[in-house]
Structures are given as structure tokens and as C-alpha cells.
Amino acid sequence: MRSIVFAGLFALSSCAPTNTNSVTSRAAVDMPAVKVFATPRPRRPVRSNREIARDFMDLTFRLESGRTVPVFTRFEGPIEVRLSGDDLPATITRDLETLLRRLRNEAGIPISRTDTDNAQINIEIIPARQLKSLVPNAACFVVPGVATWDAYKKARRSDALDWTQLQTRSRIAVFLPSGTSPQEIRDCLHEEVAQGLGPLNDLYRLSDSTFNDDNFHTVLTGFDMLILRATYAPELRSGMSPAQVRARLPAILARLNPRGQGIGNRQRTSTPRTWSDAVTTALSRRSSVPARIKSINEAMRIAQAEGWTDARSALGHFIKGRLHMGSDNARAFSHFRQADAIYATLPDAALQRAHVGVHMAAFSLTQGDGEAAVAWVDRHLNAAQTSENAALLATLMMLKAEGLSQQGRASAAQLVRVDSLGWARYGFGTEKEVSARLKEIASLSPQIWRSGG
Structure with missing residues (x-):
């Protein structure tokens, strides 16, 4: 299930002032065609097979709720996928075909499209209001045993x-x-189809995976494809016990990921439920800001007590930075810097650093330091591109355009701004949403910030 709790985690809204009347012209740009990513470029996992085996077991034999899954299950035989709905987005067919091609080529899963009613995987587009009326905390979700919304x-x-x-x-x-x-539709496709095929759990300790409730990764990674390839390895079959699967995993991973045999094992403890609950509360807009700060402080206390120096520790600083933006910017950006420093020590956290870089570039713009803003952006454009995150890529490019404008480089700024719009249309959807993001970023100029913030 893709949670909506994290949906606003990466926005700039708490950073921008409300007085944006003088920046309307920034949003008055003709919209180009939607841009889409070409060939996927997933990175292979950079960690030991012993560590990956532990992750596989935790992903496979527990649900997100913490309940134990007693036996191993998967599809046995060829898998057909059916797409239905009355309001299919123009991009969904291409994105689904790309996903299925990757699952065949990278995970070795025999999966293909069909228009028949007896498909094993049935993807249905539902009006958002109907979906949220039954599952209010989910942006999208997957369930077994049924094929249609009515049956569900x-x-x-x-x-x-x-x-x-x-x-x-x-x-x-x-x-x-x-x-x-x-992009939201594509991200849901990747996460829900993958969970329908294999892992049912999410683990906050995974910094290189979509199987993580922090929602940094939005398309299946090299690690995810390795997990799915292992799930459909011929050595395994549905009905196996955890002990039987655990006994076969070392040989499976040695065959599928030989370089993981020679990498040292990182010691990473499991995530206490108390930490996960505190993070969820800290991100909930239903709670007051003081309550959310109290919760993230508790999560950070737990992280420190556990001795974590991984993505979970960095996430605490990132969220706390978000919560202090607009009220105590000095403290906010101190936490962003601490998050960035932790992510910088991890071999697979370039995408997380790019999200931090968005806030650092935004802060630089409010200080009138366009040069620093451009430097922050340039550091992270490649991560946004390789992770196929159009919303992040467009935001970084808009920030760069504003930084160039602050340096008096108006022509270069306009070129970058226009180039961002095709990605923005994929990442944010409507022209109204794209214009709102342009206006939001233009409002970060020092003059508007000081008069409106």
C-alpha cells in the first residue's frame, strides 16, 4: 500500500510565503508536451548477500502491520496483467509496458499484458474519491483474491x-x-504490482528500495529487482516454510548476485514499532505542529538509543527540518545539513540527498545566494534523472532557473525554466499544478520572502 501520509513530505510549501502576487509572470509560460524517461538505469545493490537474505526474509514473511506470514507464496507459472477503468491516463499504457518489460528482463518473471477477464493481476483505475472513501490513508493498494473493485x-x-x-x-x-x-500513477504501478508479485512488507532501513515507507524511491530499483528475481527462483515454490526458504537463499543469492559474496555485512537492527509510529504521527497533518515535533523528537531519541547511523537516523533530521521550516529556519537547515551528512556516508542514498538538496537550494534563494542555489541543484540533477523522478527533477530545474535569475542570467534562466516544464507536467499533472509550483519557487526571492514571509 502506498501511503498518503508521506505525500507532502518533499513539498516546499512551508518554506514559501503566502504573498505571491508579484511572481505571477513566472507561471505564465506556454506548456510543452509531457516528457517521459527513456531507458531505465537501475543500479545494482551494493551490499552483502547475507544482508540481502535477511532483508528478503523480513520483506517476505511479515506484513506492513507486523503480522507474520506463515508460508512463502508467489504466482506459479505465466502471469497475465489486465488494465481497466473509465478514465485511463494517456501515459499509463506506456508506463505499464515499461514496467512489465523490466520485470521480464531484470527479474526473470514471465509476465505480459492481456485483455481477457481471467488475468492473474487486475489493475483498475478508480475515482480517487471512491478509493479514499474506503481506504483513506492509501494513495493506491493491492489485495489478493479478487479481480474488481466491486468484488473488493x-x-x-x-x-x-x-x-x-x-x-x-x-x-x-x-x-x-x-x-x-x-508520475503518481506510475509510482503506484511499480509499488503495488511489485508487492502483488512478491514482498508484502516495507522496511525503513532499506535506503535503496521502493519497499520502504519513506517513499523516496518511486520506481523499482536494482535491489527490488534482485528481491523479485530471488522470489521467482526455481529453487523456491509456494507453500515453503520460512526455514525452508532461509536455507535456500544463500545459494540463490550467490548465483544471482555473485559480487554480493565479497561485500562486508553492515549491522542494522530491526526497526521498533514505536519508531515507525512516531514517524507516522510526525508526518500526519491531522496532528498539531507541537505534537508532530514531539513525535519526531521521540523517533530521534529511539534512533540514538539504537545507535543508528543509517537512513532512519537521517530521515529523523529531514522530517524535523521540514517541521521547523517557516518558524525557525536556522534550526530547520541545521537539521537538513545533518541529514545530508548522514546520507553522504551511505553508498545508496544519492536520491535522498537530492531531496535534501531541494530544501538547501530553496534556502539559498531566500538569502539571495543564487550561485549557491545553482550549486546545490547541479549536485543532484543526475540522481533525480537516474531515479526517474520527474517531480523532483522539475523542481530542481525550477530552483536552478531562479538561481540563475538572481545572478542576472535571465536568458539562461528562461531556457532552464522552459526545459523543466515537460518534466513538471509528468510529475505534477495539470497545468494548474505546474503553474503553482513555478509561482511557489519564484516566491523564494529575498524581496518577496521578506515582504510575505
């Missing part, structure tokens, strides 16, 4: 939808919201 509504309180009752996987349904951005 009838069975939603029965054991038919209980993953822990399965002995094998034969049919699942993926429900996606209509009326959202192409």
Missing part, C-alpha cells in the same frame, strides 16, 4: 483478502486513483 467491496471484511491465509497466489487486484499525475 463485497469481500473487504472477509478472510478472502487476508495475505496470511494464502498458500499460493492466483489472482490479485491493484487499485489506482484517477485524476492524479502521471
Whole structure:
């Protein structure tokens, strides 16, 4: 399930003033065609197979709720995928075909499209209001045992939808919201189809995976494809016990990921439920800001007590920085710098650093330091590109354009700004949303910041 709790985690809204009347011209730009990413460039995982085996077991034999999954399950045999709905986005067919091609080539899964009603995976586009009326905290989700939204509504309180009752996987349904951005639809496709095929859990300790509730990664990574390839290895079959799977994993991973045999094992403890709950509360807009700060302080206390120096520790600083923006910017950016310093020590956290870089570039603009803003952006453009995050890429480019404007380089700024718009249309969706982001970033200029913030 892709949570909406994290949906606003990477926005700039708490950083920008409300007085944006003088920046309307920045948003008055003709919109180009939607841009899409070409060939995926996933990185292979850079860690030991012993560590990956532990991750595989935790991802496979637990649900996100913490419940234990008693036996290993997967689809046995060829898998067909059906797409339906009344309001299909123009980009969804291409994005689905790209995903299925990657699953075949990188994970070795025999999966293809079909238009028949007996597909194993059924993807249905549902009006967002209907989806949220039943599952308010989910942007999208996957369930076993049914093929349609109507069947889900009838069975939603029965054991038919209980993953822990399965002995094998034969049919699942993926429900996606209509009326959202192409990127949100694609991100949901990747996460929900992948969980329908394999891992049912998310782990905050994974900094190189979509199987992580922090939602930094939005398309399947090299690690994710390795996990799925291991899931469909011929040595495994549905119905196996955890002990049987654990005994076979070392040989499977040695065959699939030979370079992981020679990498040292990082010691990473499991994530206490108290930490996860504190992070969720800290991100909930239903809670007051003081309550959210109290919760993230508790999460950071737990991280320190656990001795973490990984992505979980960095995430605490990132969230705390977000919560202090607009009220105590000095403290906010101190936490962003601490998050960046921790992420910099990790071999697979370039994307997380790019998200931090957005806030550092924004802060530089409010100080009138366009040169620093451009430097922050240039450091992270490649990570946004390789991770196929169009919303992040467009935001970085808009920030760069504003930084160039502050340096008096108006022509260069306009070129970058126009170039960002195709990515913005994919990442944010409507022209209204794209214009709002342009206006938001233009409002970070020192004059507007001081008069409106």
C-alpha cells in the first residue's frame, strides 16, 4: 500500500510565503508536451548477500502491520496483467509496458499484458474519491483474491483478502486513483504490482528500495529487482516454510548476485514499532505542529538509543527540518545539513540527498545566494534523472532557473525554466499544478520572502 501520509513530505510549501502576487509572470509560460524517461538505469545493490537474505526474509514473511506470514507464496507459472477503468491516463499504457518489460528482463518473471477477464493481476483505475472513501490513508493498494473493485467491496471484511491465509497466489487486484499525475500513477504501478508479485512488507532501513515507507524511491530499483528475481527462483515454490526458504537463499543469492559474496555485512537492527509510529504521527497533518515535533523528537531519541547511523537516523533530521521550516529556519537547515551528512556516508542514498538538496537550494534563494542555489541543484540533477523522478527533477530545474535569475542570467534562466516544464507536467499533472509550483519557487526571492514571509 502506498501511503498518503508521506505525500507532502518533499513539498516546499512551508518554506514559501503566502504573498505571491508579484511572481505571477513566472507561471505564465506556454506548456510543452509531457516528457517521459527513456531507458531505465537501475543500479545494482551494493551490499552483502547475507544482508540481502535477511532483508528478503523480513520483506517476505511479515506484513506492513507486523503480522507474520506463515508460508512463502508467489504466482506459479505465466502471469497475465489486465488494465481497466473509465478514465485511463494517456501515459499509463506506456508506463505499464515499461514496467512489465523490466520485470521480464531484470527479474526473470514471465509476465505480459492481456485483455481477457481471467488475468492473474487486475489493475483498475478508480475515482480517487471512491478509493479514499474506503481506504483513506492509501494513495493506491493491492489485495489478493479478487479481480474488481466491486468484488473488493463485497469481500473487504472477509478472510478472502487476508495475505496470511494464502498458500499460493492466483489472482490479485491493484487499485489506482484517477485524476492524479502521471508520475503518481506510475509510482503506484511499480509499488503495488511489485508487492502483488512478491514482498508484502516495507522496511525503513532499506535506503535503496521502493519497499520502504519513506517513499523516496518511486520506481523499482536494482535491489527490488534482485528481491523479485530471488522470489521467482526455481529453487523456491509456494507453500515453503520460512526455514525452508532461509536455507535456500544463500545459494540463490550467490548465483544471482555473485559480487554480493565479497561485500562486508553492515549491522542494522530491526526497526521498533514505536519508531515507525512516531514517524507516522510526525508526518500526519491531522496532528498539531507541537505534537508532530514531539513525535519526531521521540523517533530521534529511539534512533540514538539504537545507535543508528543509517537512513532512519537521517530521515529523523529531514522530517524535523521540514517541521521547523517557516518558524525557525536556522534550526530547520541545521537539521537538513545533518541529514545530508548522514546520507553522504551511505553508498545508496544519492536520491535522498537530492531531496535534501531541494530544501538547501530553496534556502539559498531566500538569502539571495543564487550561485549557491545553482550549486546545490547541479549536485543532484543526475540522481533525480537516474531515479526517474520527474517531480523532483522539475523542481530542481525550477530552483536552478531562479538561481540563475538572481545572478542576472535571465536568458539562461528562461531556457532552464522552459526545459523543466515537460518534466513538471509528468510529475505534477495539470497545468494548474505546474503553474503553482513555478509561482511557489519564484516566491523564494529575498524581496518577496521578506515582504510575505
